[in-house]
Amino acid sequence: MFTPPRCPNRECSQHTHPRPGFYTHKGDYQPKCRPHPVPRFQCNACGRGFSRQTFRSDYRDHKPHLNAPVLELLCKGVGFRETARTVGLTRRCLELKARKHSRTAAWMDENLKRRIAACQPRGVDGVLRVHFDEFETYETRRNTRPITIAVAIESTTRLHFAAIAAPIRPRGKMTESRRAAIEREEAILGPRRNRSRAACRIALSKAAQLHPEAEVVLLHTDEKTTYPKIAKRVFEGRTLLHSRTPSIAPRSARNPLFPVNHEEACLRDWMGRLRRESWLVSKKRRFLGLHLKLWGAWRNWVKVRFNRDKKTPAQIRGNAPRRLSFHDLAGWRQDWGQRSPSPIGKGWESVGQLAL
Numbered sequence: 534m535f536t537p538p539r540c541p542n543r544e545c546s547q548h549t550h551p552r553p554g555f556y557t558h559k560g561d562y563q564p565k566c567r568p569h570p571v572p573r574f575q576c577n578a579c580g581r582g583f584s585r586q587t588f589r590s591d592y593r594d595h596k597p598h599l600n601a602p603v604l605e606l607l608c609k610g611v612g613f614r615e616t617a618r619t620v621g622l623t624r625r626c627l628e629l630k631a632r633k634h635s636r637t638a639a640w641m642d643e644n645l646k647r648r649i650a651a652c653q654p655r656g657v658d659g660v661l662r663v664h665f666d667e668f669e670t671y672e673t674r675r676n677t678r679p680i681t682i683a684v685a686i687e688s689t690t691r692l693h694f695a696a697i698a699a700p701i702r703p704r705g706k707m708t709e710s711r712r713a714a715i716e717r718e719e720a721i722l723g724p725r726r727n728r729s730r731a732a733c734r735i736a737l738s739k740a741a742q743l744h745p746e747a748e749v750v751l752l753h754t755d756e757k758t759t760y761p762k763i764a765k766r767v768f769e770g771r772t773l774l775h776s777r778t779p780s781i782a783p784r785s786a787r788n789p790l791f792p793v794n795h796e797e798a799c800l801r802d803w804m805g806r807l808r809r810e811s812w813l814v815s816k817k818r819r820f821l822g823l824h825l826k827l828w829g830a831w832r833n834w835v836k837v838r839f840n841r842d843k844k845t846p847a848q849i850r851g852n853a854p855r856r857l858s859f860h861d862l863a864g865w866r867q868d869w870g871q872r873s874p875s876p877i878g879k880g881w882e883s884v885g886q887l888a889l
């Protein structure tokens with residue numbers, strides 16, 4: 534039996550500090566898309582009516598049974614058009630559904646990681662181990678709109694801290710036709726700015742926020758000249774041990790940067806829009822960023838670390854009692870922050886009440 538965790542009205546006193554019995558049961562209704570009835574309730578404080586669906590991310594969705602299959606296909610390298618054909622949706626409907634539930638998955642990942650930072654993690658020795666790197670892709674046109682993606686992961690558990698997409702200036706061999714194309718786009722869109730440093734700073738800040746009590750940071754990067762200054766700024770006040778490896782070193786398992794190189798290879802394989810020489814390329818950077826957040830939530834809470842493992846990175850770190858599913862990613866709404874229903878708990882527990 535579902536028990537409402539709080540009043541969904543943000544202005545109601547029972548939203549932030551709900552007391553037992555703040556609601557009255559008002560029967561139920563039978564939706565066409567579900568085999569079971571949905572209970573209705575009314576808040577005794579503000580008088581607002583709501584139902585169990587008010588707490589679900591598939592509230593007012595058409596064909597909610599397709600949400601989990603859509604997210605699964607998008608996290609496993611299938612493009613939008615082929616996903617739409619497979620599940621029986623139009624491309625536009627698929628895009629809207631994917632964007633909505635990608636935001637939910639991104640909020641869920643952020644909420645749970647904030648809860649991790651607020652609790653003392655089990656089995657952590659006070660040292661933050663981070664692997665960090667960048668790789669490039671593009672939006673719309675390869676020659677004129679390159680993008681850098683800054684990736685930060687935990688070295689041992691492979692917990693995904695962040696993957697931030699940002700524009701960079703076109704570089705490399707400049708032919709007359711390429712210069713003309715760049716000039717035409719700059720006349721319409723303005724000069725393309727290099728946001729690589731900002732992306733790196735945000736990605737490393739996500740790592741620093743997850744482990745605020747760590748006094749020592751072991752950072753592994755390549756020899757890009759901007760990384761030391763950014764790292765010192767982000768991890769100011771901590772002991773920073775920065776290991777730098779030449780990017781031209783063989784990308785084998787013996788390479789100190791193998792964890793992040795492997796993560797980038799996984800990203801290119803499991804996200805069709807990041808593959809080289811592919812027509813699944815992103816048209817707009819903001820939707821690529823949204824897809825990266827969905828992938829990060831899947832990597833942390835659904836996907837096992839390696840094929841030989843039976844646990845996700847969050848489970849290995851001791852921050853999740855079980856492996857989540859794609860139904861959990863598209864389950865309870867997560868836009869209330871720490872007051873959102875927990876995807877790990879029983880639905881009437883909030884994220885802020887979890888004992889991680």
